[in-house]
Structure formats: C-alpha cells, structure tokens
Amino acid sequence: MLYRPLGRTGLQVSEIGLGCASWWGKAAFDERQAHRLVHAALERGVTFFDTGASYSGGEAEPRLGRALKGRDLDRVVVATKAGTRHDGRRVVRDMAPAAVAASLERSLKTLGLERLGLLQLHGPSVAELNDEMLGLLESFKRRGLVRAVGVNSFDPAVIEAVAALPAIDVVMVDYNVLRPERAPVIAEAARQGKGVLAGMALAMGHTGGQVLKLRAVRDVWYALRALKNHRADVVRGARFGFLHRLPDMTGAQAALAYVLADPNVSCAVFGATRMAHLVENLEASGKRLDETVMAAIRQAQA
Numbered sequence: 001m002l003y004r005p006l007g008r009t010g011l012q013v014s015e016i017g018l019g020c021a022s023w024w025g026k027a028a029f030d031e032r033q034a035h036r037l038v039h040a041a042l043e044r045g046v047t048f049f050d051t052g053a054s055y056s057g058g059e060a061e062p063r064l065g066r067a068l069k070g071r072d073l074d075r076v077v078v079a080t081k082a083g084t085r086h087d088g089r090r091v092v093r094d095m096a097p098a099a100v101a102a103s104l105e106r107s108l109k110t111l112g113l114e115r116l117g118l119l120q121l122h123g124p125s126v127a128e129l130n131d132e133m134l135g136l137l138e139s140f141k142r143r144g145l146v147r148a149v150g151v152n153s154f155d156p157a158v159i160e161a162v163a164a165l166p167a168i169d170v171v172m173v174d175y176n177v178l179r180p181e182r183a184p185v186i187a188e189a190a191r192q193g194k195g196v197l198a199g200m201a202l203a204m205g206h207t208g209g210q211v212l213k214l215r216a217v218r219d220v221w222y223a224l225r226a227l228k229n230h231r232a233d234v235v236r237g238a239r240f241g242f243l244h245r246l247p248d249m250t251g252a253q254a255a256l257a258y259v260l261a262d263p264n265v266s267c268a269v270f271g272a273t274r275m276a277h278l279v280e281n282l283e284a285s286g287k288r289l290d291e292t293v294m295a296a297i298r299q300a301q302a
C-alpha cells in the first residue's frame with residue numbers, strides 16, 4: 001500500500017481507503033463479515049476509514065467502532081461526518097453549530113475514540129460555512145477532539161468556496177471516471193493545501209453496467225439505489241465497459257487507478273461487502289493506466 005499526505009494536516013493516509021457505509025453498515029449485513037473486511041483492510045495497510053453519523057440508518061458508525069476496538073490505531077485516520085443524523089426512519093439534516101458539536105460528541109463515543117482523525121461537515125451550504133461554524137471547527141482541533149476538519153460536498157460551488165477557507169483542511173468530493181469535471185476544483189483545493197478525498201472512486205459500480213449484476217440481496221439494493229438516484233450515471237457508465245476487459249487489471253482497479261493518477265488526490269475511498277472485492281481493490285495501489293487506456297477514458301468522457 002502506498003501512502004500520501006492528507007493536504008497540510010501532517011497526516012499520511014493510505015492512498016486507498018475503506019468507506020464504511022451503505023450495505024456494509026446495515027444490520028442485514030452480518031456483523032462478523034463487516035468486521036472481517038475492516039480487519040483485512042488494516043492488515044493490508046489501509047489507514048483511512050470513512051463513515052458518517054447518518055450512514056446505513058445510523059448503524060455504520062457504531063459498527064466501525066466495534067470493528068476497530070482493541071486494534072492498533074496509531075497510524076489510522078478515522079473519519080466521520082456531522083450535520084446529518086438518522087432518526088430511525090430517515091436522514092435528518094441539521095447543520096446548526098450546536099447540532100454539529102453534539103454529533104461529534106456522540107461520534108467519539110460510538111467510535112470509542114478520544115480523538116477523531118477527521119470530522120467532515122456532511123453537505124453544508126456555502127452560507128452555513130460562516131464564521132461561527134468555522135470557529136467551532138477550529139475549537140474542536142484546539143481542544144484535541146479532532147486532528148483535522150473537512151467538508152464533504154458534491155456541489156462545485158461549495159467545493160470552490162471551501163478551497164479558499166483556511167480553517168478547512170480537507171474536502172471529500174465525488175471523483176471518478178464519470179466525474180472528470182471535478183479535476184479543476186480539486187486542483188485548486190490541493191493548491192490551497194487541502195487534502196482531497198475521492199468518495200465513490202469506483203463510480204458506485206456504474207461503469208460497464210456492473211451495478212446491475214444481481215447475485216444476492218445486497219446487489220439488488222445497490223442496483224435499486226443506482227436506478228433511483230444515479231440513472232444518468234448508469235447510462236453514461238455503459239461507455240466504460242472496456243475498463244472491465246483490460247489485460248493487466250480489473251475494471252475496479254482501473255477505476256481506482258484513474259482517480260489515483262491525479263496527484264491532487266490524497267485517498268480514493270470505496271465501499272465493499274465481499275472480501276474478494278476488498279482484496280482486489282487494495283491491490284490497485286501503485287497500478288498505473290497506460291496512455292492508450294487514458295486516451296480511451298478521455299474519449300468515453302467526451
């Protein structure tokens with residue numbers, strides 16, 4: 001596993017991180033299997049784990065806390081999010097500073113940590129990134145509750161605003177073969193010293209129709225999510241079927257290699273519930289796409 005600096009935070013992270021969200025965090029997915037994936041990731045050198053207070057019906061974060069219990073976390077950066085929570089029925093958004101502070105307190109407890117590696121606001125608006133909020137985030141660092149603070153957003157206007165805010169250390173954006181348009185704003189964020197996390201680096205399996213291959217209940221869940229929320233990406237993703245027929249790497253490895261070819265990216269984050277997928281994805285570290293493949297990607301993107 002290769003490592004990269006997380007912007008100017010002084011932290012180093014594995015260039016591939018594990019997202020602890022979606023089906024991985026759900027009660028319907030066996031707890032022992034979920035733990036095994038985290039432990040296998042640790043053994044293979046993963047030092048970045050991403051979750052959120054509202055992920056998987058609120059179950060992902062406590063599950064990650066249980067999985068990490070008793071492990072050596074010296075070099076590990078655990079990242080979670082505030083500003084959204086799950087009320088048992090749906091995701092509730094609350095970006096009030098008091099709610100963010102309460103969320104951090106709960107997250108530290110559920111994760112079993114005294115200090116969090118990274119706390120990110122989960123989808124704030126530009127207006128919500130006001131002096132009160134930025135002061136609060138800085139106070140978390142001063143009090144030793146978090147090592148770094150960030151913003152997770154898929155809104156280019158928010159990412160652009162964040163790039164110019166000295167109080168924010170990290171941005172997490174949706175960056176993958178289907179989102180080359182994020183490259184300039186990522187470059188600007190990196191130029192301003194931000195660590196850049198590529199969430200959904202696999203394009204949620206939308207390339208080559210992978211997400212529509214149904215083998216188990218979880219696949220049906222991912223396919224329905226794709227068709228409900230990301231239909232346009234599934235259609236666009238069909239143009240990238242060639243990534244799944246490369247001689248020297250799998251489609252998922254190619255998707256990760258594409259994201260990691262951008263030197264402005266600190267870490268590419270994926271989710272998985274199958275061990276074979278996890279192992280395959282982590283083996284993408286250090287793999288390079290040759291110029292012919294990069295040209296074919298650019299053509300499919302155009």
Ligand SMILES: NC(=O)c1ccc[n+]([C@@H]2O[C@H](COP(=O)([O-])OP(=O)(O)OC[C@H]3O[C@@H](n4cnc5c(N)ncnc54)[C@H](OP(=O)(O)O)[C@@H]3O)[C@@H](O)[C@H]2O)c1
Binds near residue numbers: 020201
């Ligand atoms: N989804 C969002 O809206 C969102 C928002 C903000 C941040 N993020 C961050 O991004 C992370 C990843 O998001 P995600 O879990 O929703 O989606 P994802 O990583 O884009 O996709 C997960 C899907 O990809 C499949 N997969 C993984 N490795 C594969 C491989 N080698 N070959 C074929 N299929 C493979 C998984 O299958 P198996 O389960 O069968 O392994 C699962 O169906 C999250 O954990 C979170 O930290 C996501």
